Amino acid sequence: MSRAADLERAAGRHERGRLLTGNAAAAWGASLADVDYIPAFPITPQTEIIETLAEWVADGDIAARFVTLDSEHSMLSAAGAAAAAGARVFTATSSQGLLYGFEMLYAIAGWRVPLVLVNVSRALASPITLEADHNDILAARDSGFLQLHAETCQEVLDSVLMAYRLAEDARVMLPALVNLDGFTLSFTREPVVVPEAAAAAEFLPPYEPNHAAIRGDRPMAQGPAVLSGLAYSYFRYQQQLAQLNALEVHEEIAAEFAARFGRRYGLVEPFELDDAEYVLVMSNAFATKGKEAVERLRSRGLRAGLLRLRVLRPFPAAAIADALEGRMAVAVIDQNLAPGLGGITYQEVAAALYDRPRRPPLLSVIGGLGGKDISDVEFDAVFHDLRRAAAGESVRSPRLLFTQAEQERMQTLLRIAGKGAKP
Amino acid sequence: MRVRFHGRGGQGMKTASRILGSAAFHAGLVVQDSPVYGAERRGAPVAAFTRIAKAAIRERGLIAAPDLIVVADETLLFEPTAMPLAGCSARTVVLINTATDAAALQERLAHLGRIESADFTSLVFSITHTLVGLSTALGVAAAALVGLSLEESLAGVAEELAHATLSRAAYEANERLAQEAYALADAWRAVPEPLDASLALAAEAAPTALLAAAPAGAPGTQLVELRFEPPARATPTICVANTPERSTGSWRQFRPLLQRDLCNACWTCFVLCPEGAIALDEHEFPLIDYEVCKGCLVCVHECPTHAFATEKEVR
Amino acid sequence: MSAPVTAEVAAIKNLKQIAREEFILPGTAVCGGCGGLEGLRLAAKVLGSKTVYINAAGCFTLLAVYPYSPFKGSWLYTTMGGAAAAAQGVRDALDVLMARGKLPVEDDVQVVVVAGDGSTYDMAMAANSGAIFRGLDFWYFCYDNESYGNTGVQMSSATPYGARTTTTPVGSAARAGTEHGKKDLFEIWRAHQPAYLATVSPRYPVDLTNKFLKAKGLRGPKLFIAHASCPTGWLFEPKRSAEVAKLAVQTGIFALKECVGGAVTHTHIPRRRKPVEEYLRGQGRYAHLFEPTRNDAALRLIQEQVDRYWEAAAKAGAASS
Known part of the structure; x- marks a missing residue:
């Protein structure tokens, strides 16, 4: 749908918002950020974002330049270089695409240019599948990019706007990744309130590239080799200090965002935590399912709660420890796997505590x-384990959520693939 | 025993450090050798390291306080980017490849320890008729100085030359060169304090970050806290065209000299200087900026009127 | 895409018409006698200071090593495979910033990719193809020293048949060293129909200057393959750098040519081509073709390839006087 038609249909129902997919919400974020440049490359389940933006550019609805590159490596090269030239840049990718362009993440962070890259999470091949898990985005956790992880389509849009403010703040000046889950958000429509363009522009003033630009009156060599551990240490550690600044800057920005738009986002989101004894730690779209499980168990008398990780970089260790300290037991549900280690965010939460x-x-x-569902019984099993752990029993950890029914279905697949009966 | 080799890219100091390493290994000792790689190219200062001990070596990387320093190129002695004598103490022996005699150098360098010198370049040239072979000469001389035998030293050379594809004649010339270099350095061992006494590696005297908590007041050894700096500073950008400050003129081993009376101001040298180190004066005669001229001598070779002479650099 | 944007620029006739001002200053960390730097330095005299060089990993990454830069213009070091894509980003950014009134038109810069053959012929092939296909208004300066020079001279697909590199060493089972022929990048690029395409040699500064002057009047991809005589990788004395470059042209091994609108013109035709041996002999990378025994078959093959090239060129009538 064209942007104009969408706006027309939305007229008069501002309060309830309109139904948008996560991908459309990301495109709206880029549009409201009034970006200058959108380098693009298709990949499922992200493609709808760039298709939407391409249409808006073609219709003249937004002033950005849109270019389809020849790979994600080229896309991110163009994105970073355009930001280094002084433009506000938006781009998006997913999964294999993020990994194909991966070296550019470190380059862009090293250039200290504040673009926003949306990642639509999808499990990494091999074997190939299209639905979400977080090994793609978490592979980028050490790159120097800021990372905001969204639970809802509304949060996708809001996070894109907030990510630009955070990335472009002189106390930070780092690129940002905004993550949404493939399918469960990317192709899922739900009500989204789209801020007025004028209000968004007030929240996010134009980017002023004072430290890095390419222009005839200000010659500058950017990204040169340093070839020394001394200079490398200095510049790389400045990324760490900038990331740490971002913890505080995020809170300022979040407060301002809440004042303007009425939606408050923390570094982490507590859900039913006040008196919670048994707590799940989750991130992204499946956190919604975790919240549902919490309410279900509360109705059965268990003091359950959930802490949703939202800002993953910088890592809000203090906020996480504050939220989890003193609980009876905590389970970190990782929708990712580091083979040989286990869950990735578990390690970080453990370190924070x-x-x-x-x-x-x-x-x-x-x-x-790979986007496999987490059913009620699986959540129940997790809470069961939490109670045993709180009682001092030994509980297997890490533990994979995989049911007997799923095991049977897998046996069927194996049989069809000619692997014979289970030995 | 810690040995540090200093030379210029192309002089073979990595090979020299390996010849010493292989010789010591052949002698049954524990060895570690390594070069440093930088951005620098042929003619630029380079260094290489050899550690030798009787037991396991628990060190890595740079040698800050060497027992023996080998300087392949005397022009490095006053080169701020090379600083071959850094970390010297009174017990450090310095071996310099130069025609200048050791006593004169001792005075110029204000070095309290031993200095030995010889014109290895001429020795190499007299035997191989090229400048290839300095690595053999200095590697073997270092081996002699640290107390390795001639047989062990030759084994080191043989080991390293096995990697090069040399003609039989070149191989034999190298062996002769090794023998002569060994004899030259072996004579110096008669002087007091043979180096081979220190094969057990003592803790390096040099300050390292690990010592920061120790002697208060040792300058520069305290750990500091790096602070956030604004993006204009903390982004690795360069806002001036400033390479001429790097003084790559120190890479030069031969200096092109304009004989003005032979010059017809044709611009050839100015146009063809790859580095852009030649400007033109008001009469369109070339002006070579010796601060940055690397001494490639394209100007000399291409000059249609043969207006350039060359002169070996002495610094 | 290749419509001229300015009137025809007058060609120069002799050395003394080359600009005296330097736009890439001396004191860089690249090797003495670098033919690639000579080519780039001459090109910069045409390009001037309102230029950004977009660099792919390679020898020329050493031109700007923190805290030193030789450029009166700007520089952006990217990656080995993405320089042309970065050029796309910069060009697009400048265009959109000017269109939106955020950048004064007088502060626009020309975008120039500077990449070696390892990047250009191999890793960046797709990114380059993409940028040229999209008709990007940029310059591409490939300094072709026929190997991965910065990592110590390994074979690239620009390494010619018979050259020894550290990954194509000479042995009893591989007498020629490199067994592949050099990839014909000129023809690959020509098939993309760029606005301008040329080969240049550091020893032919007037020819080089004129090609850059001519390209300056065109919008779209302006692509240069610069023969980059390399003392370190080809194993000859640095002072012979220009001589070796000249011999490559005189023997016909390196053809000076250009292509505008699809038609190839040879800008310098060696009338009586010297035997290729005169070029090969002076370089250590070919020494095994002569010592200890002469490899007649390989030498004949190289000579025949050159002869065939020029015969075909003459037949095609591409050769102008």
Whole structure:
């Protein structure tokens, strides 16, 4: 649908918003950020974002230049270089595409240019599948990019706007990744309130590239080799200091965003945590399912709660430890897998709690790999384990969420593939 | 025993450090050798390191406080980007490839320890008729100085030359060169304090970050806290055209000299200088900027009137 | 895409018409006698200071090593495979910023990719193809020293038949060293129909200057393959750098040509071509073709390839006087 038609249909129903997919919400974020440049390359399940923006550019609805590159490596090269030239840049990718352009993530962070890259999470091949897990986005966790992970389509749009503010702040000046889950958000429509363009523009003023630009009156060599551990240490560690600044800057921006638009986003999101004894730690779209499980268990009398990780870089260790310290037991549900280690965010949450005197028993749970559903019974099993852990029993960790029914279905697939009966 | 070799790219100091390493290994000792790679090219200062001990070596990387320093090119002695004598103490022996005698150097360098010198370049040239072979000469001389035998030293040379594809004649010339270099350096061992006494590696005297908590007041050894700096500073950008400050003229081993009376101001040297180190004066005669001229001598070779002479650099 | 944007630029006739001002200053960390730098330095005299060089990983990455830069213009170091894509980003950014009134038109710069043959012929082939296909208004300067020079001279697909590199060493089972022929990048690029395409040699500065002057009047991809005589990789004395470059042209091994609108014109035709041996002999990378025994078959093959090239060129009538 054209942007104009969409706006027309939305007229008069501002409060309830309109039905948008996560991908459309990301495109709206880029549009409201009034970006200058959109280098693009298709990949499922991200493609709808660039298709939407291409249409808006073609219709003259937005002033950005849109170019389809020849690969994600080229796309990210063009994106980073355009930002280094002084443009506000938006781009998007997913999964294999993120990995294909991966070296550019470190380059762009090293250039200290503040573009926004949306990643639509999709499990990594091989074997290939199209639905979400977070090994793609978490592979980028050490690149120097800021990372915001969204649970809802609304949050996708809002996070894109907030990511530009955060990335372009002189106390930060780093590129940002905004993550949404493939299918469960990317192709899912739900009500989204789209901010007025004028209000978005007030929240996000134009980008002023004072430290890095390419123009005839200000010759500058950018991204040169340093060839010394000394200079490398200095520049690389400045990324760490900028990331740490971003913790505080995010809170300022979030407060301003809440004042303007009425939606408040923290570094982490507590859900039913006040009196919670048994807590799940989750991120992204499946956190919604976790919240539902929490409510279900509360109705059965269990003091359950959930902490949603939202800002993953910088890593809000103190906020996480504050939220989890003193609970009866905590389970980190990782929708990712580091083979040979286990869940990725589990390690980081454990480290955040390590020096807290009242650190709770902490379980690692692997669930939702390749977008596999997490059912009620699986959540129930996690809470069962939490109660056992709180009682001092030994509980297997990490543990994969994989049911008997799923095991049987897998046996069927194996048989069809000619692997014979189970030995 | 810690040995540091200094030379210019192309002089073979990595090979020299390996000849010493292989010789010591052949002698049954524990060895570690390594070069440093930088951005620098042929003619630019380079270094290489050899550690030799009787037991396991628990060190890595740069040698900050060497027992023996080998300087392949005397022009490096006053070169700020090379600083071959850095980390010297009174017990450090310095071996310099130069025609200048050791006593004169001792005075110029204000070095408290031993200095030995010889014109290895001429020795190499007299035997191989090329400048290839300095690595053999200096590798073997270092081996002699640290107390390795001639047989062990030759084994080191043989080991390293096995990687090069040399003609039989060149191989034999190298062996002769090794023998002569060994004899030259072996004579110096008669002087007091043979180096081979220190094969057990003592803790390096040089300050390292690990010592920061120790002697208060040792300058530069305290750990500091890196602070956030604004993006204009903390982004690795360069805002001036400033390479002429790098003084690549120090790479030069031969200096092109204009004989003005032979010059017809044809611009050839100005146009063909790859580095752009030649400007033109008001009469369109070339002006060579010796601060940055690397001494490639394209100007000399291409000059249609043969107006350039060359002169070996002495610094 | 290749419509001229300015009137025909007058060609120069002799050395003394080359600009005296330097736009790439001395003191860089690249090797003495680098033929590639000579070519780029001459090109920069035409391009001037309102230029950004977009660099792919390679020898020329050493031109700007923090905290030193030789450029009066700007520089952006990218990656080995993405320089042309980065050029796309910069060109697009400048265009959109000017269109939106965020950048004064007088502060626009020309975008120039500077990449070696390892990047250009191999890793960046697709990204380059993409940029040219899209009709990007940019310059491409490939300094072709026929190997991965910065990593110590390994074979690239620009390495010619018979040259020894560290990954195509000479042995009893591989007498020629490199067994492949050099990839014909000129023809690959020509098939993309760029606005301008030329080969240049550092020893032919007037020819080089004129080609850059001519390209300056065209919008679209302006592509240069610069023969980059390399003392370090080809194993000859640095002072012979220009001589070796000249011999490549005189023997007909390196053809000076250009292509505008699809038609190829040879801008310098060696009337009596010297035998290729005169070029090969002076370079250590070909020494095994002569010592310890002469490899007649390989030498004949190289000579025949050159002869065939020029016969075909003459037949095609592409050769102008």
